[in-house]
Amino acid sequence: MNITVIGGGVGCARFVKGVREHAQRSGRDHRIDVVVNTADDWWVSGLRIAPDHDSLLYALAGVNDTVRGWGRDDESERVAAELQVWGTAPEWFTLGDLDLGTHIARTAWLREGLSVSEVYRRLGARWDLGVTLHPATDAEIDTHVLIEGAEPIHFQEWWVRHRAHLPATGFAQRDIADAAPAPGALEAIARADVVLIAPSNPVVSVGPVLAVPGMRDALLAASAPVVGVSGIISGAVVRGMADVCLAAIGLETSAEAVGRHYGARATGGLLDGWLVDTSDAHAVDALAPAGLTARAVPLWMRDADSSARLAADALALAADVALAADAH
């Protein structure tokens, strides 16, 4: 079975680990692809940083710091201290030493002329991930945050330096009009038996992937059902600051609102199915009139078991909506 996941960052990493765990337990052959958000990538100190990708890479490789929730395990920050003295890296952005190794290698390869996709392949080849990561696009589409009465700033500055406290009026991916989906992403979507939208930030992680010209059409043209998993539980974000991002684009922080935001395929949206938490079961009936098949299951990913169970629930919903469509 070919499973293609869309998302990025830590929530996506946990979910994809669940998908991989479920696939391994099932004993059947699975191919798992992830189309990764690249819009929170940025240049700092002459190096290309790719937070959403690296969170996935490190988590799938089992070398992530599970206590902090991001970065490499057993990390140190000797180089970053030097970069701050030299004035090329801000003190508000952590650059671990092992992590910098990744950034240096990535930048070296990009400077050699490799595409982002090729860099993903080289980075992913180090470990037996059991998952193939693809950038949404090979183009640079760094998110900039629109702020009332001020110049737009890079998403990382807004997110990390200002902890999303500067009032944002919107998000824009620069040069995205000229971007195209990476070939590997298009292939992964085309061959998918099911597409899963990870419980990542809908605005700044999933949103930019879908905003790459051609990506939404590729998803709608694919034969696979598309099932999303809410990153909002009981009106709150599981981790991160997605609530601020949702508010900035005028959306309520609720599983129902995010479901409506992605939209039902029947009404021109993206989703065939939508998983909400059991605590948000009321959204199932509320979304039915909008043509969206929602289902309430436990969404908390506490460990390998609960993550694998969530993956199984998402695949089951995909199978059910596909069957219903066939019957229809």
Add this chain to the structure above:
Amino acid sequence: MNITVIGGGVGCARFVKGVREHAQRSGRDHRIDVVVNTADDWWVSGLRIAPDHDSLLYALAGVNDTVRGWGRDDESERVAAELQVWGTAPEWFTLGDLDLGTHIARTAWLREGLSVSEVYRRLGARWDLGVTLHPATDAEIDTHVLIEGAEPIHFQEWWVRHRAHLPATGFAQRDIADAAPAPGALEAIARADVVLIAPSNPVVSVGPVLAVPGMRDALLAASAPVVGVSGIISGAVVRGMADVCLAAIGLETSAEAVGRHYGARATGGLLDGWLVDTSDAHAVDALAPAGLTARAVPLWMRDADSSARLAADALALAADVALAADAH
């Protein structure tokens, strides 16, 4: 008094520290400039490395590793281990973590469009060096080593990986024909009261500086006497593998041969004076017929005292040859 030193690397660093020590002890105002060899710079893992400059910077700042003789003190190599796993840095070239901070900052600034001279200024501004470092040129003139029956390789690969054991037939600085002296280097030479050639490798450290088109003319046009200090003592190199480099260009490893190689100004060469070690005193008489005023003094720089004394001896010889020229 304006003292301008030409050279690069560890031998030069010790000598310049001696010049600085002597100047401080003298109690008079001195301005010390160093025109630094850039031909052993290279790109590795997407980063620009400048070994001769960094040896000077770290030694003058007092943050160098005096046991190993190169690199930063209290160094670690966590990032380099990652780069070797990623395959972007060879295992035979040591990249310390603190040192990598310098390389990352330098590369970031170069990528921003700063000249090598501007990068030197930024790096030098971190500490109160009491010395201004200038690149010989802002152009990239990386030395490549010519090897019989094989393609030329970068100097660092020959020097570090092969420990200079691959038989070299010559050295070539790529694109040096299009290079020009950096403005700061020209100014330092023009305002110098004395120019000192450091006891650096004559072939691959001092040689490329002099080979930058316009550099030799600038030295000959300057009013300052030029005094060189031999890096060869008793027919052997003090440190490094200069003997192999000298042999590759057909020169004997002796203070006398290197003196002849630089040549006396009277016969179209560079030098007004040449300091050899007391153990090489025989060279003084041997070089006289070639028009070169040589003097034998203790050349070993064991500590601050002996280095400062050597600097004083070099300045004294410069004063004497200038007086003799005036009398003439």
